[in-house]
Amino acid sequence: xxxxxxxxxxxxxxxxxxxxxxxxxxxxxxxxxxxxAASFFVTPVRLVAVVGDDFKREHxxxxxxxxxxxxxxxxxxxxxxxxxxxxxRYDLNARDSLFTELxxxxxxxxxxxxxxxxxxxxxxxxxxxxxQRRVLEQIEKPRLVIxxxxxxxxxRKNAELxxxxxxxxxxxxNEAEARLLTNEPNLVKAARMIxxxxxxxVVIKKGEHGALLVTERTIFSxxxxxxxxxxxxxxxxxAFAGGFIGWIAKSDDLSDDNIKRAVxxxxxxxxxCVERFSLDRLKDLTHLEIHDRFREFRELSKFxxxxxxx
Amino acid sequence: xxxxxxxxxxxxxxxxxxxxxxxxxxxxxxxxxxxxAASFFVTPVRLVAVVGDDFKREHxxxxxxxxxxxxxxxxxxxxxxxxxxxxxRYDLNARDSLFTELxxxxxxxxxxxxxxxxxxxxxxxxxxxxxQRRVLEQIEKPRLVIxxxxxxxxxRKNAELxxxxxxxxxxxxNEAEARLLTNEPNLVKAARMIxxxxxxxVVIKKGEHGALLVTERTIFSxxxxxxxxxxxxxxxxxAFAGGFIGWIAKSDDLSDDNIKRAVxxxxxxxxxCVERFSLDRLKDLTHLEIHDRFREFRELSKFxxxxxxx
Numbered sequence: 001x002x003x004x005x006x007x008x009x010x011x012x013x014x015x016x017x018x019x020x021x022x023x024x025x026x027x028x029x030x031x032x033x034x035x036x037a038a039s040f041f042v043t044p045v046r047l048v049a050v051v052g053d054d055f056k057r058e059h060x061x062x063x064x065x066x067x068x069x070x071x072x073x074x075x076x077x078x079x080x081x082x083x084x085x086x087x088x089r090y091d092l093n094a095r096d097s098l099f100t101e102l103x104x105x106x107x108x109x110x111x112x113x114x115x116x117x118x119x120x121x122x123x124x125x126x127x128x129x130x131x132q133r134r135v136l137e138q139i140e141k142p143r144l145v146i147x148x149x150x151x152x153x154x155x156r157k158n159a160e161l162x163x164x165x166x167x168x169x170x171x172x173x174n175e176a177e178a179r180l181l182t183n184e185p186n187l188v189k190a191a192r193m194i195x196x197x198x199x200x201x202v203v204i205k206k207g208e209h210g211a212l213l214v215t216e217r218t219i220f221s222x223x224x225x226x227x228x229x230x231x232x233x234x235x236x237x238x239a240f241a242g243g244f245i246g247w248i249a250k251s252d253d254l255s256d257d258n259i260k261r262a263v264x265x266x267x268x269x270x271x272x273c274v275e276r277f278s279l280d281r282l283k284d285l286t287h288l289e290i291h292d293r294f295r296e297f298r299e300l301s302k303f304x305x306x307x308x309x310x
Numbered sequence: 311x312x313x314x315x316x317x318x319x320x321x322x323x324x325x326x327x328x329x330x331x332x333x334x335x336x337x338x339x340x341x342x343x344x345x346x347a348a349s350f351f352v353t354p355v356r357l358v359a360v361v362g363d364d365f366k367r368e369h370x371x372x373x374x375x376x377x378x379x380x381x382x383x384x385x386x387x388x389x390x391x392x393x394x395x396x397x398x399r400y401d402l403n404a405r406d407s408l409f410t411e412l413x414x415x416x417x418x419x420x421x422x423x424x425x426x427x428x429x430x431x432x433x434x435x436x437x438x439x440x441x442q443r444r445v446l447e448q449i450e451k452p453r454l455v456i457x458x459x460x461x462x463x464x465x466r467k468n469a470e471l472x473x474x475x476x477x478x479x480x481x482x483x484n485e486a487e488a489r490l491l492t493n494e495p496n497l498v499k500a501a502r503m504i505x506x507x508x509x510x511x512v513v514i515k516k517g518e519h520g521a522l523l524v525t526e527r528t529i530f531s532x533x534x535x536x537x538x539x540x541x542x543x544x545x546x547x548x549a550f551a552g553g554f555i556g557w558i559a560k561s562d563d564l565s566d567d568n569i570k571r572a573v574x575x576x577x578x579x580x581x582x583c584v585e586r587f588s589l590d591r592l593k594d595l596t597h598l599e600i601h602d603r604f605r606e607f608r609e610l611s612k613f614x615x616x617x618x619x620x
Contacts, residue, residue: 091495184400187518188536208497208532221533221610227499260613274580293414300531301611303570 004118005042005249006142007035007108007242008135011049011073012082015098016277017089020231024277027059028084030125030148035236035280036268037242038123039066040290041250046116048135050108051173051194052079062283071113079104092233093207112138121249123241126150127156131162136167144184146170146245147199147238154180166198172241172266174205187212200251203244203263205237205270213263218256222263223301225293229268232277236270239282243269268293314428315352315559316452317345317552318420321383324394325408326587330541335586337369340435343545346592348433348490349376350562350600356426358445360418369540378594381423381552389414400412402543403517413434417538421568422448433551435565436460438475439467446477454564455593456480456555457509457548464491476508481493481574482551484515495555497522501578514553515547515580516518528566532573533611535581535603542587546580549592553579553595578603 007030015024035045046069053075065068082105085098110131116141119182124132124147132147149166153161154177161181165171171194175187182190191202191214204212204280206224213220251258275281319341325334345355363385368421371381379400394413395408420441428450434442434457442457457478463471464487471491475481481504485497492500501524502511514522516534523530554576559567578600 005605036539091489093495177402184538185403186538188538192538206519209516212536213535217608219536220613221536222613223520223531223533223611226524226529226531227524228496228502229496230496256616264613298613298615300529301533303530303574303608304567305608 003042003120003249003252004046004116005038005121005123006046006048006112006116006119006139006174007031007038007123008048008132009127010082010105011033011047011051011055011085012105013055014234014278015083016088016232016234017098018232019088021233022278023277028234028278029137030235032063032237033238033273033279034065034123034125034242034245035063035068037239037273038249039068040243040269040285040287041104041246041265043067044069045246046072046119048110048116050074050104052081052104054079055081061127062279064076068280071114072111072116072282074111076104081204086234088233089111089151092230095233110135117131120144120252121245122146123167123245123259124148125238125241126153127142129153129161132164133160133167140292143160144169144248145206146172146241148172148241149177149181151180153179162197165194168199168260170201170203171199172203172205172237172244174207174237178204188214201259203266205240207236211240211263211267215256215259219262220260220263222260222267223297225267225297226300227271227274230274233274234277236274236281239273240266243267264297265290267297284293313352313430313434313562314356315348315359315394315431315555316356316422316426316604317341317348317433317435318358318442319344319437320392320415320546321357321361321413322394324393324544324588325395326542326544327397327408328402329398331587332513333542333587336463338544339392340437340548342373343548343583343589344433344552344555345373345378346376346589347543347583348556348559350415350553350579350595350597351556351575353377355378356382356429358420358422358426360384360386360414362386362391362414363445364389364392366565366579368417382421382426384421386414395452396515397462398543400571402540405543411434416455420445430454430562431555433550433555434458434478436463437550439463442474445471454479454558456482458482459487459491459528460549461487461490462533462620469567472507475504475522480511480513481509482513482515482547482554484517484547488512488514499578500604508509511569513576515550517543517546521550521573521577523570525566525569527568530573532570532577533607535577536610537581537584540584543584544587547588549577549583550580553577574604574607575600577607586589
C-alpha cells in the first residue's frame with residue numbers, strides 16, 4: 001500500500017538577516033520546509049496552507065517541482081501572504097523577530113480536501129493548537145500524527161495545547177520549548193513528562209547539539225552534523241520534522257530502531273537546509289547527497305568496543 | 311613497559327549548594343577529581359599539588375585508597391588549604407562562586423619529584439599557564455601532554471596561555487571557554503583554530519550535550535549520558551579529563567579510534583561523578599559499573615544502516 005503524508009502549517013514570505021547575508025521576500029513557512037524536506041522520501045506530499053494572491057508563481061513552481069500536491073493550498077483573492085522578518089545574532093543561536101504580518105494566515109481555517117482525509121501520516125506544523133485539532137477532526141484514523149509547537153502557544157494557549165498533545169503520537173519540539181512546556185530543566189525528565197501527557201515519542205531538537213529521542217522504551221542521542229558554514233538557520237527545525245516524518249512514511253515502520261533512523265534523516269535534512277538561505281539548498285539537493293550524509297552521521301558518532309588491555 | 315601518569319593541579323576543600331542539597335568542607339580541586347577518575351585505569355597516579363596542614367586525614371586516606379601516589383603532594387606547615395564555595399542555579403548550567411580563598415594555593419610552586427620526571431603521560435589541571443609550563447620544563451619527553459584551562463586565564467593571561475598551548479598535545483576545554491579563547495562561535499571552527507595554535511587534539515566538553523572531539527583527521531561527537539538525577543556538577547569536567555587520560559595511559563594507543571574510546575571513558579567518569587556530591591560517587595564506583603556504562607553509551611548513540619524501501 002502506498003503511504004500518504006499530509007502536512008499542515010504556514011506558507012509565507014521571509015526577510016532574513018544573518019551575519020552572513022540578507023535576503024528579502026524569499027519563500028518560507030513551517031509547512032513549506034516540512035513538505036519540501038519530506039518530498040525527498042514520499043511523493044506527492046499533501047499540503048494544506050493558505051497564501052494570498054500575491055504569492056509568486058516561482059514559489060508555486062518550486063513546490064510543484066518537489067511534487068508537492070497543492071490541492072489543499074488555499075489562495076485568497078486580494079489577500080496578502082503571511083510575512084515574517086528576522087535577524088540572527090552573531091552566534092546564530094538567538095534571533096530577533098523584526099516584523100510579523102499574519103495577513104491571510106490570521107484567519108486560516110485548515111480545510112482538508114476530500115482526497116486527503118485518509119492520509120496515513122499527518123504532520124502538524126507550528127500553528128494554533130486549536131487549528132491542529134481541527135485538522136485531526138477531519139482525518140480518518142491516521143497511522144501516526146506528528147506535531148510541532150512553539151513558545152507562543154505554550155504561553156498563550158497552554159490548556160488548548162495540552163488537549164492537542166493528547167492527540168499527537170510524536171511531538172517534535174526544541175530544547176527551550178520542552179523546558180518551558182514542562183517547567184523541568186532536565187531534558188530526559190521533560191521528555192518523560194510529555195510522554196505522560198500524550199505523545200508516545202518525543203524528539204527534542206537541540207540545534208548545534210543534535211537531537212534527543214525519548215520513547216517509552218528507549219533513549220537515543222543523535223549528533224549534530226559539524227557544519228563549519230551555516231548561512232541561515234531558518235526552517236532547520238521544520239526540515240528536521242520533514243526528513244523525520246518523510247522517512248517514517250516511506251518506510252512505514254514504527255519500531256524504535258527505525259525511529260532512530262528517522263531522527264538521523266531529520267538531522268540530515270536540517271543540516272543541508274542551513275547551508276544556504278531560505279529553501280535554496282533543498283532546490284538542488286540530491287538523494288545521493290542525503291545518503292552520503294546519513295553515512296557521515298554514522299562515522300561521526302561511531303566508536304568501537306573497548307580493547308581490554310591489562 | 312608500564313605507563314605512568316602525572317597529574318598536577320589544585321586540591322581543595324569545597325562548600326557546594328545545588329537545588330538538591332548542600333555540603334560543607336568536602337574534598338574538591340581539579341587534580342583531585344582528575345587523579346581519582348584516572349585511578350580506575352592506571353595506578354599509581356602521581357599527584358603534584360599543595361595543601362595546608364589543616365587538610366584532613368580522611369581525605370589523605372581516600373586518595374591513598376585510590377592508590378594515588380602522594381610523594382608530590384606538598385603539605386605546608388601552618389598553611390590553610392585552598393577553599394572554594396559555589397552555588398548552582400536551578401538548571402545546573404550556571405553557577406555562582408560564593409567565595410574563593412586561595413590560601414597555600416596562591417604561592418603554589420609545582421615541584422616535580424625526581425621519581426616523577428620520566429612520566430609518560432602528563433595531565434595539567436586548570437592552574438596558571440605559567441605554572442603549567444613550569445611543570446613541563448621539569449619533565450623528560452612525556453609521550454602526551456593534556457591540559458585544561460579556564461575563562462580566568464583566557465582573559466587575564468592570554469599571551470602566557472598561548473605559549474603554554476604550544477606545548478600541549480591535547481586541550482580539554484569547555485564550550486564557553488573554547489568560544490572565548492578563539493572568539494569563534496562555531497565549535498568546529500574554534501577547535502580547528504586551537505589546533506592551529508598547538509594541540510593536535512581538542513576535546514570540547516558540552517556538559518549535558520556531550521563532547522566534541524576534533525583532531526587533524528577526524529571529528530567525533532559523543533553523547534551525554536541521559537542522567538535524570540544530577541546532584542552536583544562540580545568536578546565533572548575534571549572527572550572527564552581523568553577518565554580520558556586514564557584510558558589513554560592504560561591503553562597507550564594514540565590512534566583516532568582509541569582517542570574516541572577515551573572520550574567515552576571520560577564521559578563515563580563524568581556521568582558517575584555528578585550523581586552524588588563531591589567525590590562521593592567515585593568512592594564506591596566499580597570497574598563493572600564503568601564497563602556497563604561504556605556499553606550504554608554505545609546503545610545510546612547507535613543506529614543501523616538504512617533499510618532501502620522503494
